[in-house]
Amino acid sequence: MVLPDIKSQAREELAARFAEWTVPAYRLDQLLHWLYVRRVTSWDEMSNLPRDFREKLREHFSLQSLELDTKQGSRDTTQKFLWRLADHSLIESVLIPANPSLYGEASDRHTLCVSTQVGCAYGCKFCASGLEGWKRNLEPHEIVEQVLAIERDYSGGTLPTNASRSSEDRLKAGLQTGSERLVNNLVIMGMGEPLANYDHLLKALTILNAPWGGGIGARKITISTSGLVPQIRKLADEALQFRLAISLHGATDEVRGKIMPVNKKYPLKELAAACEYYQKKKGRMITFEYILMAGVNDSLEQVEPLAKLAQKLHAKVNLIPYNKVEGLPWERPSEPVQEQFLKNLEARGVTATLRREKGHDIDAACGQLRLKTERSLNTLAQ
Numbered sequence: 001m002v003l004p005d006i007k008s009q010a011r012e013e014l015a016a017r018f019a020e021w022t023v024p025a026y027r028l029d030q031l032l033h034w035l036y037v038r039r040v041t042s043w044d045e046m047s048n049l050p051r052d053f054r055e056k057l058r059e060h061f062s063l064q065s066l067e068l069d070t071k072q073g074s075r076d077t078t079q080k081f082l083w084r085l086a087d088h089s090l091i092e093s094v095l096i097p098a099n100p101s102l103y104g105e106a107s108d109r110h111t112l113c114v115s116t117q118v119g120c121a122y123g124c125k126f127c128a129s130g131l132e133g134w135k136r137n138l139e140p141h142e143i144v145e146q147v148l149a150i151e152r153d154y155s156g157g158t159l160p161t162n163a164s165r166s167s168e169d170r171l172k173a174g175l176q177t178g179s180e181r182l183v184n185n186l187v188i189m190g191m192g193e194p195l196a197n198y199d200h201l202l203k204a205l206t207i208l209n210a211p212w213g214g215g216i217g218a219r220k221i222t223i224s225t226s227g228l229v230p231q232i233r234k235l236a237d238e239a240l241q242f243r244l245a246i247s248l249h250g251a252t253d254e255v256r257g258k259i260m261p262v263n264k265k266y267p268l269k270e271l272a273a274a275c276e277y278y279q280k281k282k283g284r285m286i287t288f289e290y291i292l293m294a295g296v297n298d299s300l301e302q303v304e305p306l307a308k309l310a311q312k313l314h315a316k317v318n319l320i321p322y323n324k325v326e327g328l329p330w331e332r333p334s335e336p337v338q339e340q341f342l343k344n345l346e347a348r349g350v351t352a353t354l355r356r357e358k359g360h361d362i363d364a365a366c367g368q369l370r371l372k373t374e375r376s377l378n379t380l381a382q
């Protein structure tokens with residue numbers, strides 16, 4: 001029998017179970033402290049819980065942690081983690097310091113880009129994650145663990161070189177005692193379409209947001225979607241104030257439809273209406289992610305409809321120069337073309353940024369490290 005994992009349980013669920021077991025309420029706080037503050041990986045480490053209670057927990061719940069397969073760091077200190085799950089599937093998380101050393105600033109604040117599925121069914125033409133299809137949804141604890149496992153790794157490991165000595169020491173000491181969080185921003189933008197794993201994602205984010213869990217503010221959590229219209233509307237009706245980012249990558253159905261099959265099911269008009277609903281319900285600015293691909297969506301003809309859409313929805317536009325994926329034909333536009341696109345957007349009154357892909361030298365575009373590792377494992381197995 002497969003046991004449910006303890007880190008897929010909300011506090012109320014555990015409280016109800018402990019009440020049935022007639023376990024005193026304070027034991028729940030002790031357990032949650034071990035899980036989310038001390039980030040332990042075994043029941044035996046929970047030294048202030050009575051042995052028979054630990055046995056009971058062991059009988060009813062699993063306590064899985066992610067196994068690190070590969071870690072890659074890049075010059076600008078973005079780091080990519082390839083994790084092996086209990087069923088040997090591979091997933092990725094990318095850790096991005098707030099101020100890369102490239103710009104000469106120190107920071108102990110980090111954004112973590114989290115995966116939500118093994119593979120992806122949505123098949124965006126520019127993306128490595130969708131290349132070999134969808135395998136399964138991640139369980140809530142597998143999403144939660146991406147944060148905890150990286151913090152565990154850092155508490156014993158070396159911090160990025162851009163962290164100043166004093167903040168490095170403070171952070172490391174804090175991580176070891178559990179009084180500090182390394183990850184204070186989440187972007188749900190890794191492998192998979194987050195809103196296609198809606199229930200598990202919401203459960204995981206509820207745990208990561210809760211004061212008894214991760215304690216990461218909902219406003220520091222951005223959910224990115226390729227444009228699943230019904231789920232965007234559903235998310236708008238949730239109580240938590242997550243930020244929403246849309247992987248747009250094309251401002252007309254013609255261009256978007258060429259690179260994102262999802263656009264056939266949910267064309268731009270429907271997507272824009274769902275975004276408007278989200279924006280009105282939450283009163284928050286939406287972000288459009290727009291990967292600039294040479295000769296595909298970087299022409300000035302895309303600027304006008306993109307500007308109109310952004311203004312209508314009070315959306316900010318993040319322009320991201322394409323990150324080359326092995327085996328795919330797309331190229332990144334030249335820097336003057338990127339700059340021109342940005343300038344033309346700004347001239348139309350749109351708030352826009354042009355981002356250098358921080359993990360360019362470590363295959364940080366989603367799914368690439370996993371794809372490479374799986375392919376080389378398959379080759380070895382042949």
Ligand code: SF4
Pocket residue numbers: 120121122123124127128129130190191192193226247366
């Ligand atoms: S961009 Fe996102 S939705 Fe599209 S294939 Fe890649 S992981 Fe899936």
